[in-house]
Amino acid sequence: MRPDPVDSDGSTSRALLVVANLIPAVGVLAFDWSVGLLLTLYWFEVGVTMFFAGPKALFAEGTISQQLADSSFPFEDLFEKRGGVRVDSRLPPVYPRNVPVAVVCVAVWLPLWLVTGVVFFGVLDIGAPLTLTTGVSMLLGAVGLFVTRASEFRDDYLHGERYRQITALVATGVPTRQLIAVWLLGIVFVGAVDAGTVGFDAGATAVALLAVALKTGYELYSYRYDHADREPNRVAAMVFGTPDVDVDRSPIHVPDSEPTRRLTPSRRSVRVGGSLLGLVDVVTLFVLLLWVLLRNAIGPIRATVVLGSVLLALVTVQMGAHYLRYGTMRYDCYATGVVAHDRWLDAPQQWLPYDRVDKVIVSKGVTGRLLGTGTVRLHVNRNWTYDTNQIIELAHLDAPERVAEELEQRVHGRTGLD
Structure with a gap:
């Protein structure tokens, strides 16, 4: 109370x-x-x-x-x-x-x-x-x-x-x-x-x-x-500033039936992907220039320790944010569409019916090539205005090609994901 x-x-x-x-x-x-x-x-x-x-x-x-x-x-x-x-x-x-x-x-x-x-x-x-x-x-x-x-x-x-x-x-x-x-x-x-x-x-x-x-x-x-x-x-x-900027989001549609299949991201892929993103974000010419400036001011050893600590902190934060974005997700595949559901928040995030999908694309990037995982992207038909996103991502999945093939079958009205 x-x-x-x-x-x-x-x-x-x-x-x-x-x-x-x-x-x-x-x-x-x-x-x-x-x-x-x-x-x-x-x-x-x-x-x-x-x-x-x-x-x-x-x-x-x-x-x-x-x-x-x-x-x-x-x-x-x-x-x-x-x-x-x-x-x-x-x-x-x-x-x-x-x-x-x-x-x-x-x-x-x-x-x-x-x-x-x-x-x-x-x-x-x-x-x-x-x-x-x-x-x-x-x-x-x-x-x-x-x-x-x-x-x-x-x-x-x-x-x-x-x-x-x-x-x-x-x-x-x-x-x-x-x-x-x-x-x-x-x-x-x-x-x-x-x-x-x-x-x-x-x-x-x-x-x-x-x-x-x-x-x-x-x-x-x-x-x-x-x-x-x-x-x-x-x-x-x-x-x-404006004190009450409150944008009301419409609720996500979730079918009443049970999903035919549930897909969850690979935890290892999420961790590796987050750490790689953190390194890409901070390993730049700016960081190298900062190291040179600190080296002249406090010496190379101390400069390396300081920037190494900053690098570790930034990578850790990036890994945490990446996990919040993808690591807690679950993708529920129904007979009529896909719901992206956050398990930690226990809340649906996106809904996309198959009849609105224009194409299914698999992308891998560095993490996917290293671990054999990938992201399946469902693109919305351009003739239909989708009020949440134009793309729904099923990220860090094992065997992404097989998942994409099964989703393609659903999109074109054939049997799949059963």
């Missing part, structure tokens, strides 16, 4: 949001915070938001529009996955279709966040004005920001079931916008004052309080915007 929302009207979340954003104002007025310290605290908040953005993205129920799914994302084939899996009874289901967005958040925005922190600590001279009182006040401010984000995640996103109303892109949009805002604040205010030597004078204090006011106003409007029932205006949509 799902627990009742502990913050159904959002008042607690809004109150925590205001308190957390007013903490920096107290720091500026009472503890002589510099603009550099203020920006560092905001930088920390971006990291906290990213920390919660990952699970938010995986829990989001909204499906991403086809236009966005067709753009450049890693593992974009996972966008087509239907269904989710519940890893804990107290949490919402995790949706594999959201993995590409979560990966971008970790692989792109997290490194940029770390680089921003290095720049702040190096350029803004954060440690120079730091005293015990200032350090304790900064620590309390950081704790307050973390508690705010954690409470919002628990009360609003989970218990308030906010995850039912947004997509993974919307969930990861908040830290993205926050990081850009921190960059802009850094450029503007570092140019206005010397962040490492700001004292309690009227000009510096006014600049710091202006930053707090802008940040607080942004957070409150962003919260109100994300929870609004009405359509946003164009300017707000461009700045904050």
Whole structure:
């Protein structure tokens, strides 16, 4: 049984949001915070938001529009996955279709966040004005920001079931916008004052309080915007994104009869195929150039260890994504068509009737030539508009030629797959 929302009207979340954003104002007025310290605290908040953005993205129920799914994302084939899996009874289901967005958040925005922190600590001279009182006040401010984000995640996103109303892109949009805002604040205010030597004078204090006011106003409007029932205006949509991009997918047709045959991918072929794809993705001139640069900076042995670790991590991630895409599949062949079914998610993914098939093609690639496996592709007749995909793939099958021959017989009305 799902627990009742502990913050159904959002008042607690809004109150925590205001308190957390007013903490920096107290720091500026009472503890002589510099603009550099203020920006560092905001930088920390971006990291906290990213920390919660990952699970938010995986829990989001909204499906991403086809236009966005067709753009450049890693593992974009996972966008087509239907269904989710519940890893804990107290949490919402995790949706594999959201993995590409979560990966971008970790692989792109997290490194940029770390680089921003290095720049702040190096350029803004954060440690120079730091005293015990200032350090304790900064620590309390950081704790307050973390508690705010954690409470919002628990009360609003989970218990308030906010995850039912947004997509993974919307969930990861908040830290993205926050990081850009921190960059802009850094450029503007570092140019206005010397962040490492700001004292309690009227000009510096006014600049710091202006930053707090802008940040607080942004957070409150962003919260109100994300929870609004009405359509946003164009300017707000461009700045904050569209909060409720929910594309309703039509259900997959599954025949009432039992399948005449069930086909499952070769596990070995899936593993080898995923590892080869990972190597192809990362063994590029860019990686070689990076090795040369690191060799000159830290020496050839350390450069090899660093890039070897990165290579292993990337190949492992690619293998995992490839397994999510193909390793959990089952292909149910009925008298009238084929259903691609995900065993782990226990959800049908595609349905293609034989009378809509234009041709059956077998492709092998490197993995198939090594292991004797292959992919059977059923292409849709061009005169018929298929609303899911133009091709259904039966990937990593043993004896693919025999399967293709039997499917050809079904397509042309002859006996097969019995």
